Amino acid sequence: MVLLLLWPYMNLPKTYIAKDYEKNIYQKWLDSKCFEANPKSTKKHYSISLPPPNETGVLHVGHSLGLTLEDILIRHHRSLGYDVLWLPGTDHAAIATENVVEKILLKEGSSKHKLGREQFINRTKQFVAGSRETINSQIKAMGASLDWSRSRYTLDDTLSRVVSEVFVKMYNDGLIYRGYRIVNWDPNLQTNVSDDEVEYIEEKAKLYTFQFGPFEISTARPEVKFADKYIVVNPKDKRYSKYKHLETFDIEWINGKVKATLIKDESVDPKFGTGAMTITPWHSQVDFDLALKYNLDKEQIIDLNGKLLDIAGEFKGMTINDARPKIVQKLHSKGLLLKVEDNYLHKLAVNSRGKGTIEPQIRLQWFIDVNKEVVLWKGQKKSFKQILQSVIREGDIKIIPKHFEKTYFNWINNLRDWCISRQIWWGHQLPVWYKDNVDKNEIYVGLKPPEDQTGWKRDQDTLDTWFSSSLWTFSTLIDQKFAKDYSVSLKDMLNQSLDFKTYHPTNVLETGWDIIFFWVARMILSTTYTTGQIPFKEVYLHGLIRSENGKKMSKSDPESNIDPLEVIEEYGADSLRLALIQGLTAGRDIRLGKSKIITNRNFCNKLWNVARYIEDQEISDDDRVELKSEADHWIISRLNLTSKGVIKDLNNYRFSDAYHKIYHFLRDELADWYIEASKVQENPNLLKYILKNFLITCHPIAPFITEAIWQSLDQEDLLALKTYKEIIEFDSSKAQNFERLVTIVKELRLIKKSLDIKKLAINSSSGLINRNFETIKKLVRIEKLEDGASTSNKTLTIAEESFTLNIDNTVFKKYLSDLEIKKGLLDNFINNLNKRLQNRSYLDKAPEELIEESRKQLQDALKDLELINSQIIIIKNS
């Protein structure tokens, strides 16, 4: 006890326990309103829209990465002196949310249809109300410096208004149409989904070959074949050259005779199976396209619940899975089954939400036309497809990393009309009314219901979630006072909203590459159309986070799954942030495991202890900073380099490089060398200066710990409010002297270590060594060699400084082998340089600075070699 009291007083505890600080610090930031944007400010502006998480979501490590990168960019720009807006919000996530609520209802023995639309929506609102705060508080735990005063939600009045406005505008421009098209129908969820939401799961299935009149046809899906009456072959296929295009055949089939027509079309692959196939236009996109091309009949076989219709005769009402073997059996009994192959690899289409099997259906749906050239962009009428291509091609928007531009173009080239209607209730209901009957042609599309509502019925469908999120960058910046004022047009709403005028286009969209089609492309589409502006100037794509063994993280595998909330609790948000950017490359997946997080927790603790040490120093009252020792000049030169380098890296999205600079400075320069040196040649005011400036540099990357230390330095203001500062001047020749000192210390340590000498003493007439002798003594743990103490003293020269050592001949000779190795390396290097410098072509073609550098390198190397040689001679002679 007594002993403890005698220990020097320390402000800070010995280890940094993040959770003791982070919540308080975040609250302080909130209280100071330092995250709030100020559009009236005369500073330059910088803005990012947070990709809105699902309101019912729980923070996962993918969110953490996005939040970390965006927060770094945001804080970095604040430090650069910008007025900054980072706008948060949540997405209503139509299908996902409806799905969750339906499951809850199912448990209660209820269903959405039992409740009815209004009650169901109320129920969903209730459910959602609680969970939005959950995700937001988890975002705060990451340290994200969002402007919460501007938080938005996709179902806000303003955003809903904009959704309707854009729908109506597109409809009036003829860009939205209603039509019968093949859609991806999910019988489980009773809705269709967009092409991009369909996933394919590979499975083994049976491939059946049947006799179909004179043709043999193969299929994995006999149950849809009832109404097949078109055979398609390739026109170049010689096996079928005796038959003519449009020739008809009477064919015995599942339920008796059918009349079938032959179609010859290039799209058929003659190498697959028999080269002949039948088509089912109602339940296949490709078949549907063929049917359109040749104007063929289309018949529905399967209903919306996945059951067979009347056309199936005796099989009517059966589900597909039940009917399949029975139909095969029937065809077999009729002698029409020729072959069954078992291991046919087949890709099953499923909904990415809920994994229900997709059953293509023809349905009357709403679409956005991507090919109609009526959209005004840069003074020309273009199609959405053309605009999507041109903004990237012409550099209006830059994608980082660049190679994703190819993926993007590839997707756009294959883009079909975007199906925007969904048969669910949670979301933006279509602003569409029908007179009397849904199937009749009288349609009203408007912001408000028809004035005389008698006989009008609103479309029951809602819009694809991505329709509203595609408006996110600008719909969130519109003044909310306009939401219900229909006297103000959409154009005026934009023009009169200061936030929109100030912060749009946003500077960068930061998101995962997996969302480039869903969201990035659609934002460009909707935003250019509505505002005439691009939504963002740059797109930074990050990769997916994988577990340490390279697998996708999943909650079902708790061994490898990293839960950010657990990590924050145990190691702190900063450790997680640092781990996420260590080794990060744009667009590439990263592996994340505990070890990386622990490394960075250790790094935080190192910073903590450096601060602890510095705070313990007696700082003189005047607070004046002055450079005294060579170490002082050196560390300032390093700090300068680090600080400037980090700023440059962050300007260029080089997060990992910035990380390494900070890591290197703290551990290898400040802690290992300068602090140790400063214990001998004290300069506490400078130490504090270095710490403060280093904290400013680190703050965007590790905001919590830097702020915690800043607060403990008795600072009255918040670190979060500080801007980058110029580092004071230094003398570079003095800085270089210290560099030489470092070389000497390293060499002496090596001698002690490799020659296993416990006590080493040196003597020197060198000014550098004598000025810094106490430092060397401390760093190497050596003694001063008394003048004339021994006649067997050996002379060494390192970094141009000579000194004598008290080692005996046998030990000294062991040092020879070290020197020989060094000499070998140096010889090699010199040879290469000589070769290069004697090469005529090199001298002619290489840039002058480079040649100059080579010459200097050679000079230095020769000098080193000379020293080593003389050293070797001394040792050999001793």
Next chain:
RNA sequence: GGGUGAUUAGCUCAGUUGGCUAGAGCAUCUCGUUUACACCGAGAGGGUCGGGGGUUCGAGUCCCUCAUCACCCACCA
């Protein structure tokens, strides 16, 4: 079938317009308890940069080719 990315130390990865005597973290090994820190310090070992060819004064970096892995898109009757 079309496309993209990757292949660098035992592991995870940097290496920006070619200038490299190829780096970092982790792991391994040796040494060390020096009052900021053992969540520490001082050191060491470890690589013919996937193979082959080419362009160049010069290639980890650019081009061609092969191999392996991962992913995306389309198709799969």
